[in-house]
Amino acid sequence: MNLWYVRCVKNITVSVPDDVYRSARIRAAERDSSVSALVADYLRSLSEGAIEFARLEAQQRQVQDEIVSFRARDRLDRAEIHDRAVR
DSSP: OOOSOOOOOOOOOOOOOHHHHHHHHHHHHHTTOOHHHHHHHHHHHHHHHHHHHHHHHHHHHHHHHHOOOOOGGGSOOHHHHHHHHHO
16 A cells, blocks of 8 residues: 555544434434544634635725725715616
């Protein structure tokens, strides 16, 4: 078996109530997976969510920096808003 890379994984110990563990085992079996894989997927999603949040924050800062000035009188009136939506 040729391995092009070695994947580093860390083992962790998590304590949960019996009913939570039973539910996790059932959910894992339904997905043809393991509890460990479910936990790893969940932790991975947390990491990806944090990355996406940081990306959106940076995008928001960029948009805000591009706003030179904002005045209430510059807003479109109701007719102009609906006219733009139709186009």
